[in-house]
Amino acid sequence: MHQHGPSDFTKSKKTLAKPNIRNIVVVDGVRIPFLQSGTSYKDLMPHDLARAALSGLLHRTNVPKDVVDYIIFGTVIQEVKTSNVAREAALGAGFSDKTPAHTVTMACISANQAMTTGVGLIASGQCDVVVAGGVELMSDVPIRHSRKMRKMMLDLNKAKTLGQRLSLLSKFRLNFLSPELPAVAEFSTSETMGHSADRLAAAFAVSRADQDEYALRSHSLAKKAQDEGLLSDIVPFKVPGKDTVTKDNGIRPSSLEQMAKLKPAFIKPYGTVTAANSSFLTDGASAMLIMAEEKALAMGYKPKAYLRDFVYVSQDPKDQLLLGPTYATPKVLEKAGLTLNDIDAFEFHEAFSGQILANFKAMDSDWFAQNYMGRKTKVGSPPLEKFNNWGGSLSLGHPFGATGCRLVMAAANRLRKEGGQYGLVAACAAGGQGHAMIVEAYPK
């Protein structure tokens, strides 16, 4: 099924292999279906989801458990009982208890950080085989007692006499009981991400209609990909006490008329970001087997893709919170020696329609490049026909810690399916950070 795709364009470089640096490959990657939070996964714990992804990866790749040198997982909202969720999941998934595991966190690019940490371990010769993944369970989040209540409870623990205890208890006030909820808000600015996205859309004059239209595109493409069975990274998950989950449940192509009826969700009453053009709270997990190329070949694998150059960027968390892709894309292209035209498959994380469209406008603006990025010219915006062709976070869902692996696998699988050579993965993250990586198809 060799198609004549956009890859026939003459590339700036034949390959991104570098002398004296190990080639690092993705053997394969999987994810459990991404579900809207509060649905089938709601009674599970995060490491349960991570376990399912790991088991799925074992099943898909048949990798002997004892060859795995290291396991890294990304997660954002941590379950306090399993703060090193990578270790708990690995043990529960039957990996060798001799394989160390650690957990990383970098907001929406946590899984990307897990993967690139693995790349670093392999490139420096510390490891040959790494499993990287990510997990998020938004159905259950740690809701805490207030600081005052916590303080009183801790002091009570230390109190020795009844008198001390009573005197502590006498300080109790009813407002101590009001709980603390984790918010999807920036710690530094206290602004929720949706609010920032709405301001970003306004700053770039992205209209409500354009945002709705883009969201509809994401859902329609995801539906098509789902129907055509293209989302092959999914592994079914038999949820204890429930039916086996086999597909994502957030894909809901609607009509522009229906979407136009929704009220703004953040900047009321006149904002443009709504529930329909934002990514939704999602439960899910992903995992990926990364190896040094020679190791993979020695073990008889046919890898799917190379993981090539990558960058992390960061900028103002207030006004440029979601512009990570704009900053990261030209940087990673330059680093790899490619141009935007060399890229056959773009996989960008879609936090909000408005965020994606604002990034397009920023990437297409010389003024922005010159005044904010210190560049002479714009990088240009990705052509839509190569962009998130199998849906994106808006439609497939966005379990914060797990999305990174989905993006890389989507790029790798699309390159195989559509016949391209280079894929570009990019994402924004809370804290005003961003990431981009070049994925190169493994020659068939």
Added chain:
Amino acid sequence: MVASRAIGSLSRATASRMFRCPGYVCRNFTGSSALRSRTHINFGVKGDVAVVRLNSPNSKVNTLNKELQSEFMEVMNEIWASDQIRSAVLISTKPGCFIAGADINMLASCKTHEEVTRISQEGQRMFEKLEKSTKPIVAAISGACLGGGLELAISCQYRIATKDRKTVLGAPEVLLGILPGAGGTQRLPKMVGLPAAFDMMLTGRNIRADRAKRMGLVDQLVEPLGPGLKPPEERTIEYLEEVAVNFAKGLSDKKISIKRDKGLVEKLTSYALSIPFVRQQVYKKVEEKVRKQTKGLYPAPLKIIDVVKTGIEQGNDAGYLSESQKFGELAMTKESKALMGLYHGQVLCKKNKFGAPQKEVKDLAILGAGLMGAGIAQVSVDKGLKTILKDATLTGLGRGQQQVFKGLNDKVKKKALTSFERDSIFSNLTGQLDYQGFEKADMVIEAVFEDLSLKHRVLKEVIPGHCVFASNTSALPINEIAAASKRPEKVIGMHYFSPVDKMQLLEIITTDKTSKDTTASAVAVGLKQGKVIIVVKDGPGFYTTRCLAPMMSEVLRILQEGVEPKKLDSLTTSFGFPVGAATLVDEVGVDVAKHVSEDLGKAFGERFEGGNIELLKEMVSRGFLGRKSGKGFYIYQEGVKTKNVNSDMDGILASLKVPPKYGVSSDEDIQYRLVTRFVNEAVLCLQEGILATPTEGDIGAVFGLGFPPCLGGPFRFVDLYGAQKIVDRLRKFEAAYGKQFTPCQLLIDHANSANKFYQ
């Protein structure tokens, strides 16, 4: 603050300099108006919404001057006459300013109160037309919306404001000794309720956009935008306009109601205030409070209460009439002229007349983490200066660091800063015990103890080649400090006032050798720290301390003559000083006062005599150092608000008692003995060239020493009160006490001629 601009400068402007909004659409518009070039207003139409954009040329702010008003009414008349237009948006395209107020020069040029009343009535009529407009008008507010600007905004049907720090609404007229004269006193109580309206008009405080929304002063908020395809400020104003246009459409289509949902508390309050008896109680309470705070020295607040009352109790017509009449009366008062003079002076003292320094100060080092050093550090890090705070001991340093942190944290509690901003500001501060990093400092400010040999040692220890050495001393002559330096052109005095984060004044002292660039550098740093700056020549006590010293000497004598500290305090505060004279000694510190009196006494001799310095010496030896030691003339206890007289002082005072002199010891005489010695010394400073201008003298006295603002400062006081009368008083006291009261030559000259310090 209400800002003013010279009208003359406006006529030079050309239309081509106007800012044109790219979204400008003009269609279906009858008549010539939309295309006619105007000076202050750009007028376009979006669909059926008229967009009126204000931007006065050649000025940082828009003011409601005559030209702007007439252009505005011309445009409004066309809007009302047009069939195509159904609503309007009023917006300013000037960054950081909607309308900063009425043009106060308009009032200054009036000769009679009738003239001023007419100005008020014109304003009232103009805004009444807006209020009665059948086509809804939306005020889109970004930046300062003050005074007349606020009155205009509240005449509109709807208000949308940008939620940023620059956007503030307020009625600051009272600070200029006048009242909101264009319907503000009548509309504001209806809009935000009686208590909030009184608060705004009597304090003149600025209200930030988010609070204004909660109060019902604005209807919607617009978030400021970050960078997009244009600079953030430009795009934010454009966005504000887009949002406002949509609301204007919604209002004219009746899809949006101008009625606001009131909260329960608000409903209850407005119900309570509908009962006449409750209203009477409110008037009474507010009046009592105002009388207590102003001591009858400021007429404006009482008139504001009166005018509001008239409007509510006797109806609109009576209210508007009373407003315009009282406005006219107030504008003619001495108090108002004094306060407006201070306003102008403050504007002048916020400029760097020495130009930009060759090298901008970015790295600052402060020696000494005491009260002053830490205070200077706080106002510096606050504005992004990298600051080293050095002290000799870890305890001293820790105390200083805590002071800076507390100052910032208090702002967090008041929601003026976020905790994150606090942390990031605090990271500009480095506390240390050694001189590491001083080699990179652009300026070193020393704030160590008032001891010359110590300062010399520090000056020699510091040794950086390129940097400015500034001394924060209140009395030690700068040239004596500079004597130890190889680069005296780089040595300057920067006299801050305590508490540094609250007191606005900075007195900069230059010696004959100080270079202009060093002065420019010091002024630039001071302005960055948010200070109002006077630049004076070096000499014992400079300007501020020198004026204060003879008055302090008189304070001692008055106490020796048997006047109780409490009585003295009440005499001085009722004259308009914010802090009583005895309390002031306690606040400054008795040891500091002693130091200063000794130093200046030596320098100036007989003129600075009066009270016996033994009084201060005795107090120091007994440990009565004022507030800092817990005892001075009063006793200070943590958490105790009422001040008790320190009874241990009775013995000291009794031992130094002198009999009061006949004929110069009435309450009024006591007040004038204090004030005339102050004023005489201030005028002498101008005569001797310590001061460059009377304006700086007034600003220094009011903002640094608490000279009564209602008198406008010593020089304005001489002008308004009459030089001859002051000379007469001085002569009378001179007859009783001698040379300490001999009027200086310049004052005598003014008395003999019709000369005034201000033309």
